[in-house]
Amino acid sequence: MMMLILNGKKAGLPLIRQTINLLREQGHPIEVRCTWEGGDVARYVKEAVALNITRIIAGGGDGTVNEVADALAHLTKPTASAHPNKVEMELAILPLGTANDFATACLIPLQIEAALKFAVSGNAHLIDLALANERYFINVASAGFGAQITVETPVELKDLLGGQAYFVSGLIQALNFTPYQGKIAATLADGQRVQLQGAGLLGAICNGRLAGGGQNLAPNALLNDGLLDVFLVKHFPSSALKQVVDELKDPFVNGEYVNRMQVTEITLTSDTPLPVNLDGEPTSHLTHHMRVLPGAIKLVCPDDSPVLMC
Numbered sequence: 001m002m003m004l005i006l007n008g009k010k011a012g013l014p015l016i017r018q019t020i021n022l023l024r025e026q027g028h029p030i031e032v033r034c035t036w037e038g039g040d041v042a043r044y045v046k047e048a049v050a051l052n053i054t055r056i057i058a059g060g061g062d063g064t065v066n067e068v069a070d071a072l073a074h075l076t077k078p079t080a081s082a083h084p085n086k087v088e089m090e091l092a093i094l095p096l097g098t099a100n101d102f103a104t105a106c107l108i109p110l111q112i113e114a115a116l117k118f119a120v121s122g123n124a125h126l127i128d129l130a131l132a133n134e135r136y137f138i139n140v141a142s143a144g145f146g147a148q149i150t151v152e153t154p155v156e157l158k159d160l161l162g163g164q165a166y167f168v169s170g171l172i173q174a175l176n177f178t179p180y181q182g183k184i185a186a187t188l189a190d191g192q193r194v195q196l197q198g199a200g201l202l203g204a205i206c207n208g209r210l211a212g213g214g215q216n217l218a219p220n221a222l223l224n225d226g227l228l229d230v231f232l233v234k235h236f237p238s239s240a241l242k243q244v245v246d247e248l249k250d251p252f253v254n255g256e257y258v259n260r261m262q263v264t265e266i267t268l269t270s271d272t273p274l275p276v277n278l279d280g281e282p283t284s285h286l287t288h289h290m291r292v293l294p295g296a297i298k299l300v301c302p303d304d305s306p307v308l309m310c
Contacts, residue, residue: 001029001030001031001051001052001053001054002028002029002030002031002053002054002055002056002057002092002119002120003030003031003032003033003044003047003048003051003053003055003056003057004020004030004031004032004033004056004057004059004094005033005035005041005044005045005056005057005058005059005064005068006032006033006034006035006059006060006094007034007035007059007060007061007064007096008034008035008036008040009060010059010060010096011034013096013112015112015113016059016094016112016116019112019113019116019117020032020116023116023117023120028120030057030120031048031051031053033047035060035064041064041067041068041071042067042071042074045068045071045072045075046071046075048089049075049089053089054088054089054090055089055090055091055092055119055120055124055300056068056072056089056090056091056092057092057093057094057116057119057120058091058092058093058094059094059096060094060096060097061095061096061097061098061099061100061280062097062099062100062101062102062139062279062280063097063279063280063281064096064097065091065093065102065103065138065139065279066136066137066138066139066278066279066280066281067281068091069091069129069136069137069138069297070135070136070137070138070281072089072091072297073129073131073136073293073296073297074136076296076297078129078293078295078296078297088298089298090124090298090299090300091124091297091298091299091300092118092119092120092122092124092299092300093106093108093115093119093299093300094112094115094116094119095108095109095110095115096112098213099210099212099213099214101139101140101208101210101211101212101213101214102138102139102208102210102279103115104210104214105208105209105210105306105307106208106223106299106301106302106305106307107301107302107304107305107306108300108301108302118300118302119300122300122301122302123300123301123303124298124299124300124301125223125224125298125299125300125301125303125308126224126295126296126297126298126299127223127224127295127296127297127298127299127301127308128207128223128224128225128226128227128292128293128294128295128296129207129292129293129296129297130205130207130228130290130291130292130293131290131291131293132205132276132278132283132288132289132290133283133285133288133289133290135278135281135283136293136296137207137278137279137281138207138208138279138297139206139207139208139210139211139279140204140205140206140207140208140210140211140217140218140279141204141205141206141276141277141278141279141288141290142202142203142204142211142212142276142277143200143202143203143204143205143268143274143275143276143277143288144179144180144200144202144203144274144275179199179200179235180199180200180270180271180272180274181198181199181200181270181271181272182197182200182268182269182270182271182274183195183196183197183198183269184196184197184200184203184232184266184267184268184269185266185267185269186230186261186263186265186266186267187263187264187265187266188261188262188263188264189227189262189263189264194261196232196259198234198235199234199235200232200233200234200235202232202233203230203231203232203233203268204217204218204230204231204232205228205229205230205231205266205290206218206221206228206229206230206231207221207223207228207229207292208221208223208307209221209307216251217229217231218231218251219251220251221307222307222308222309223299223301223307223308223309224294224295224308224309225309226264226292226294226295227262227263227264227292228262228263228264228265228266228290228291228292229260229261229262230259230260230261230262230263230266231258231259231260232258232259232260233248233257233258233259234256234257234258234259236257240256240257243255243256243257244257244258263292264291264292265289265290265291265292266289266290266291267287267288267289267290268287268288268290269286269287270286270287271286272286273285273286274286274288276288
């Protein structure tokens with residue numbers, strides 16, 4: 001048995017109802033729950049466990065997907081050294097958001113009918129999650145300026161421009177942005193510890209590849225490699241703009257202003273509360289500790305997805 005947890009804002013789409021009815025007629029038992037207020041997703045996930053649901057379909061944008069993944073993770077309590085054993089539930093995705101960055105990177109179908117058919121028939125693969133303080137996330141944590149862009153982009157602008165709204169909004173906000181002062185400590189893939197300090201413009205800690213409406217922040221990220229791909233941009237003078245652009249263009253460059261690294265854990269500490277957006281969930285703390293949780297959740301994803309390590 002499966003359960004579709006559907007973002008209430010999308011509940012009125014006729015094609016969803018039609019496709020669910022068709023799949024039921026074809027022998028796929030699917031329960032449907034629609035969100036109305038905060039806490040609904042966690043409550044529905046608990047209900048799914050009680051009903052012995054084997055697969056949950058998250059119907060919504062990247063925020064909905066992350067909320068379902070977070071609720072599942074809080075039930076299994078995965079650790080950095082062990083796979084979850086308490087709940088064998090699988091996560092599938094019906095992409096209904098503005099950008100659908102996570103689904104797009106995974107090559108999950110974006111059309112409603114195709115996505116639902118794949119959600120009930122596709123294979124599930126163990127993938128990593130990340131834990132930021134007490135909150136799990138499945139795709140990208142954006143920090144500093146990147147978090148402000150996501151949170152402060154008006155809904156009307158997103159509806160009008162789609163994913164490009166984040167880019168347009170970012171250009172406007174960058175004119176008046178004050179960088180955050182702080183330090184970063186991280187453990188690299190080989191176990192080496194590194195520390196950085198100074199003024200930062202933005203950062204992204206990536207389990208997936210895309211964020212902010214299709215921006216390829218971590219083109220080399222894999223969902224099942226036990227690593228997080230970190231993308232950092234230091235504060236730079238206007239005279240260095242061309243150099244920054246050149247460093248941004250090459251995903252393998254570690255430059256003067258753009259830093260990239262793969263880590264198992266990272267701690268961001270700032271002099272003032274640092275805004276961090278976890279797949280649409282805004283937070284703000286002086287210290288953000290993030291670590292990867294290998295093989296923490298089962299995701300229904302194409303077998304040949306480019307974000308899976310063979």
